[in-house]
Amino acid sequence: MSQALDTYFRIGERIELxxxxxxxxxxxxxxxxxxxxxxxxxxxxxxxxxxGGLCASGWHTCAMWMRYNCAARERTIRIPWHGEGSExxxxxxxxxxxxxxxxxxxxxxxxxxxxxxxxxxxxxxxPGWIVLTLKGEAVNQNGDLVLEMENAVLVRASLP
Amino acid sequence: xxxxxxxxxxxxxxxxxPFGTVKVTAEDIVRFASQFDxxxxxxxxxxxxxxxxGGLAASGWHTCSIFMRLAYEAFLKHxxxxxxxxxxxxxxxxxxxxxxxxxxxxxxxxxRVLRSRPNVGLVTFRHVLTNQRGETVxxxxxxxxxxxxxxxxGAAP
Numbered sequence: 310m311s312q313a314l315d316t317y318f319r320i321g322e323r324i325e326l327x328x329x330x331x332x333x334x335x336x337x338x339x340x341x342x343x344x345x346x347x348x349x350x351x352x353x354x355x356x357x358x359x360x361g362g363l364c365a366s367g368w369h370t371c372a373m374w375m376r377y378n379c380a381a382r383e384r385t386i387r388i389p390w391h392g393e394g395s396e397x398x399x400x401x402x403x404x405x406x407x408x409x410x411x412x413x414x415x416x417x418x419x420x421x422x423x424x425x426x427x428x429x430x431x432x433x434x435x436p437g438w439i440v441l442t443l444k445g446e447a448v449n450q451n452g453d454l455v456l457e458m459e460n461a462v463l464v465r466a467s468l469p
Numbered sequence: 470x471x472x473x474x475x476x477x478x479x480x481x482x483x484x485x486x487p488f489g490t491v492k493v494t495a496e497d498i499v500r501f502a503s504q505f506d507x508x509x510x511x512x513x514x515x516x517x518x519x520x521x522x523g524g525l526a527a528s529g530w531h532t533c534s535i536f537m538r539l540a541y542e543a544f545l546k547h548x549x550x551x552x553x554x555x556x557x558x559x560x561x562x563x564x565x566x567x568x569x570x571x572x573x574x575x576x577x578x579x580x581r582v583l584r585s586r587p588n589v590g591l592v593t594f595r596h597v598l599t600n601q602r603g604e605t606v607x608x609x610x611x612x613x614x615x616x617x618x619x620x621x622x623g624a625a626p
Contacts, residue, residue, distance in 0.1 A: 315551040319621070343534040344541060346550055359614070360591070367553065372530040379507055390553040400521050401510070404560035422592050456524055458556075463521065 311390025311469055318426040318441060326377040326422040331365050333416035339369040341440050364413035370420070370456050371408075374445055377422040388410070397466035400438070405445075408458035412449065419450040427459075431468055475548040476618035477580070477590035486600075489540040493527055495567035514567075522564040529561045531570075531606050534620035536598050538573055549616035551589060553620045559609035563600070571606065573598040577611070607612040 314320075323394035333352065337385030344366035344466040347354035356462045382399070390396035414420055423446040441464050495514070502511030508553035509516035517525040527535075565571065575594045582590040591612045598607035 342538070344537045345543065346545060346552070348552065357485045359585070366537065367536075368530065370532065371503075372528075375528070375530050376505045376507075400509070401526075401564070402561060404521070404529075404558070406558045408557075408559070409555040413552075 311392065312396070314429065314439075314461075314466060315440070317388050317390055317392065317452060318429065319388065320426050320428065323423050323425045324381070326374075326381040326420055326424055328421040329373055329377065330374075330419045331414055331416060333363055333367075335341075335366045336369065336414075338461075340366045344368060344429070360413050360415075362407045365415075365430060367410040370410065370447060371458075372375050373420070374447055374456065376415050378424055378445070381392045381424075392399070394467055397464050400463040400465060402460060402462045403440070404459040405435075405458045406455070410456055411433055412453050412455045414447075414449070414455050418455075420455060422446070424446070429466075432463065433465070437467055439464050439467060439468060458469070473547065474618075475544060475615075476617055477549065477582070477592065477615040478618050479621075480552050480580055480592045480615070482579060483578055485574050485576045486544045486576075488543045488572050490568045490570055490572040490580055491535060491539060493535065493565055493567065498527045498531065498565075498567055500527055501534070502528050503588075505530055517566075522566070524566040526564040532561065532565050532598065533559070533609075535565075535571060536573070536596060536607055536609075537611065538598060539571070539573065539598070542565045547611075549618070551614040551616060553611050553613040556609050559611075560607070562608055563604055563606045565600070565606050570601040573607075576614055582617065583614075588617050589614050590617055601615070 337350050348358045348360045349366045355363045425444045427442045429439045429441040442461050445458045445460050449455050510520035510522050511528045514525040575596045578593045580592045593612040596609050
C-alpha cells in the first residue's frame with residue numbers, strides 16, 4: 310500500500326509499550342469510581358469469588374493499556390516520517406472486537422503491554438483518513454496473557 | 470433488612486434493564502484523560518473542537534467505565550455477578566462531549582449454564598449508552614457470569 314506508512318506504523322511488529330505494577334490501592338480507587346463489585350474493591354470478599362483475590366476491573370486494565378500506548382507513541386516507538394505530505398496524525402477510534410480478559414489482573418501483578426499494528430485501509434466516507442487495525446495485548450509477570458483485543462483507530466494520512 | 474440478590478435465574482431473554490442518568494463534566498473528562506488517555510482532544514476544548522470529535526470529548530475508555538458504573542447501579546450491585554470474560558464487539562458511535570447526560574440500558578440476548586461449572590451461568594447482553602438527545606454513543610455485546618441461586622435445580626430457564 311505505502312512503504313512509508315508500513316515503516317511508520319511498524320506493520321506486523323509486536324511493540325512493547327511498557328510495564329505497570331497494579332497496586333491494591335489503585336485497583337480499589339479505580340473500581341470505587343467505576344466498577345465497585347466486591348472482587349475489585351474488597352480483598353476479603355474477593356477471596357470468596359471465582360477470582361479468588363482482589364483484581365483490577367477489566368476497564369482499568371484497558372485504560373492502563375491506553376496510558377502506556379499513548380506514552381509510547383510520544384516517546385519510545387516514535388519513528389520519523391519519511392513519506393510525502395505531513396506526518397500521519399492519530400484520531401479517534403471507532404471501536405474494537407474480540408476483547409478477552411483472559412486472566413484476572415491481581416493486586417501486585419506486573420503487567421507488560423503490547424501493540425501490533427496489523428493493516429490499514431482508506432475510509433471511504435472520510436477522504437484523507439485511513440483506519441488502522443491493531444492488536445492490543447497485556448501479559449503478566451508469569452508470561453500469561455491477561456488481555457487481548459482487536460482495536461482500530463482513525464489516522465489522518467493520505468495514501469498514494 | 471433483607472436485600473434481594475439478583476441471580477442467574479432472574480435474567481430472561483429479551484429482558485431490558487434501564488440505567489440511571491449521569492452527567493459528564495469537563496472536569497471528569499480531563500481528569501480521566503490526564504491519567505489514562507492524554508490526547509489533546511480529551512484534555513482541551515480548543516483541541517477537541519479542531520478534532521473529528523467536535524469538542525472536549527471523553528476518552529472512549531472513560532465512556533466504557535461510565536457505562537460500567539451505570540450497569541453496576543442498574544443490576545450488578547446486588548447480584549451474584551462473577552465478572553465478564555470479554556466483549557465480542559464494541560462501537561464508540563458518537564463522541565461524548567462535556568456536559569452530556571448519559572443513560573441507556575442492557576438487554577438480555579441469551580443465557581446458558583456453564584457445562585464446566587454447573588453453579589455458574591453466562592448471560593449475554595447488548596448494552597447501549599445514549600446521550601440527552603437519545604443518540605446512541607456506545608454499543609457493546611458482552612457476556613457476564615452469574616452464580617445460580619439454586620444450582621441443584623439445574624439449567625432450567
